[in-house]
Amino acid sequence: MTEPRDPEPSSPDQPASDRELGTEQSPTSEPSPTSEPPLTSEPPLNRRAAREAAKLGAGDPLLGPDPDATQLLPQAEETTELIPRDDATQLFPAADATRLFPAADPTRLLPAADATQLIGSAAPPSTGGGDTGGTGIRSVIARHPRAWLFSTLAVVFVLLGTGAVFAGAAVGSSGTGSSAAPAAVSAPAPTKSVTPPRPTPSTPAAATALRTCSVSAQAAASGLGSFGGAVLNATTGEVLFDRNGSKGVAPASNMKSLTAATALAVLGPDYRFSTTVYAGTTPGSIVLVGGGDPTLSALPVGQESVYPGAPKLSDLAAQVNSAWEKLHPDLPISSVVLDASMWNTSDEWDPSWPVSERTIGYQPLITALMVDGDRANPRLATSPRSTHPIENAGAAFIAALGLPAGTPVSQGSTGASDVQLGQVKSQPVSALIGQMLPNSDNTIAEMLARVSSKVGGKDGSAASLAAFVPATIASSYQLDTAGLVVKDGSGESNQDGIPPLLLARFMAKASAGGQHLNVIYSALPVSGRTGTLATRFTGANAVARGAVTAKTGSIATAYTLGGIVHAVDGTPLAFGFFAEGKLSATAAMAAIDTLTTAVFRCGNNLSNN
Known part of the structure; x- marks a missing residue:
């Protein structure tokens, strides 16, 4: 096949x-x-x-x-x-x-x-028999x-x-192999947007220092009660510490610092209180006119009261006798009229002051005519005061004139002629401030406040101080006086109020010394050295002795301290510390000293935390 x-x-x-x-x-x-x-x-x-x-x-x-x-x-x-x-x-x-x-x-x-x-x-495969392998x-x-x-x-x-x-x-490449490359389509040119330049400050903001030294624990001490305080760098004004610093707190005697500043602004450091005697309109009468000088002394020449260099009542009496003899050689002085009408004589005591202040001897009735601050013992700062300082002054004057004890004495604001028979003057305001602040003298403080009001165009009343003092502090020293409440000149009233920040800022100005405020700063007590601070800052707080220049304050419901701390790092720190409440005086003062010492150690590294 x-x-x-x-x-x-x-x-x-x-x-x-x-x-x-x-x-x-x-x-x-x-x-x-x-x-x-x-x-x-x-x-x-x-x-x-x-x-x-x-x-x-x-x-x-x-x-x-x-x-x-x-x-x-x-x-x-x-x-x-x-x-x-x-x-x-x-x-x-x-x-x-x-x-x-x-x-x-x-x-x-x-x-x-x-x-x-x-x-x-x-x-x-091969035609031979057998498999050839495939x-x-x-x-x-x-x-x-x-x-x-x-x-x-x-x-x-x-x-x-x-x-x-x-x-x-x-x-994707830019070859030339394509015979029908698409024609390039030109996009419309984008509209150029103009970005406005960023605003830049003309002056870069100053770096803020990171401060790490805290005094919060000391400021929370139970001895301080309801506490308010402020600390600022006295050179730069930067506030370093603030606890309720804008709220008015009862300042006690730290009110005296603002009273002194008011007197310096209105009266000036060279102003002197005068006590003058005029011939009366009634034959044989003379009129003793008080000018608000509480330092007029009844002590004889050679003896000093608590007010060194005070004018003597005996000197005034000698001037009057000499002048009267020349005017009326044949007519003896037969009556004395006491004129204390520089302000209303009924305006002599603030209702918020405890009566014990007078009876113990811290405060007299505030009248324009008195001698030795109406002290029972003119040589003692704390000595009981009377209820009739004007009469006491009249009696002392009659004795100085050498008139019989029964010589008629009356009070009134009329009957004086223009004939001046004699006058004595106090030391200047600068000296009075120097006596008031270290020892916290209430009497001088009230007189400075009332006389400043009268000379400043007000009526010299206690009520006038409420508006007069804040307005003067604000206009004269460019300080914000919001929260400042003034009932008196001494701080005796628990209704007074000074914000701690205001006090601290005022102390910074005082330490700078302008506008005669150096008078105040140089008169402030020094911790552990002078005045009301002489016995303060003990124990662990002794490290700050000599480094605190400040005004103390103490009433039954408030303890305060305001001034300048010269810190360990060399920074001057202005401060105001206020402790309010029903406190132990010893515990409150010790707590304030401890807080102030802590500020001394912190210096400009003081933190508000």
Whole structure:
């Protein structure tokens, strides 16, 4: 039986699939325009080959008919359909798409060499008896046609994917391969936005120091009761510590500092209180006119009262006797009129003052005429005061004149002529302040306040001080007096109020010494050295002795201290500390001293925390 012959070798230009498997075209390829190549004879097959050939002819019963190998490797026309020649130049910059594949024909997916080099020899087995070890690629493909089909397609997809990568790179590059490159579209020029310049401060903000020294524990001491306080740098004015600093608190004798400042602003440091005697309009009468000098002394020459250098009543009496003798040599003085009408004589005691202040000896009735501050013992600062200071002054004057004890004495504001018989003056206000502040003299303080009101155009009353003192402090020293409440000049009233910040700022001004405030600062007590601070700052607080210049304050419901701390680092710190409540005087003063000493140690590193 004659077996079908393999086709004769075709031209080298014919695809390897045609040369190997015959001229059957791929189902997707177009018919060849030439006639089918002639068949050639091939040697007969042995029995095994026959059986294999039968299998090839019938196909695998499980996998179905055997596809023609030409379906596994696409024909040239298929390749050109996948990558058309006309469009290939759009994918690659080169003019000829064959640059993607080394083969001469761009439709080739395999080199031009015989396909048998890639998949092995398909020559028929030997005609001798016995098996030669296989029937070639045909039998392999016959047994697994679909596996080979899918593998071949995978190879094709990989090659096509590689081409796509190069095509993308070419399209993204600025080549000239495309003959129809799209014209560049010019975008409209963006509108230039003008950004306004950022505002910058003409002067950079000063750096804020980080302060770490706290006195919070000392400020919370139970001995301070309801506490208010403030500390500031006396040089820069920067507030370093503030506890209720803007709230008015009873200042006790720290009110005397503002009273002194008022007197300096209104009266001036050289003003002197006067006590004058005029001839009366009634024959034989004289009028003693008080000018608010509490220091006028009944002590004889050579003896000093608590007010060193005070004018003597004896000196005034001598002037009067001499002048009267010249005017009325034949008419003796027969009556004395006491004129204390510089302010209303009934306005002599504030209802908020405890009566014990007078009976113990801290405060007299406030009248424009008195001697030795109406003390029972002029040599003692604390000495009981009377209920009739004007009469006491009259009696002392009659004795100084040498008149009989029963000489008629009256009080009034009329009956004086213009004839002055004699006058004595106190020491200047600057000296009086120097006597008032170290010893916290209430009597001088009240007289300074009342006389300042009278000379300043008010009526000299206690009520006038409420508006007069704040207005004077504000206008004269440019201080904010919000919260300042004034009931008196001494601070004896628990209804007075000074904000701690106001007191601290005032003390800073006083330490600077302008506007005669050096008079106040130089008169303030010094810790552990002078005045009411002489016995303070003991024990652990002794380290601050000599370093605190401040005014003390003490009434039954308030204990205060305000002034300047010369800190250990050299910084002057102005402060005002106020303890309010029903407190132990000893505990309150000790707590204030401890707090002040802590501030002394902190210096400009004092923190408000």
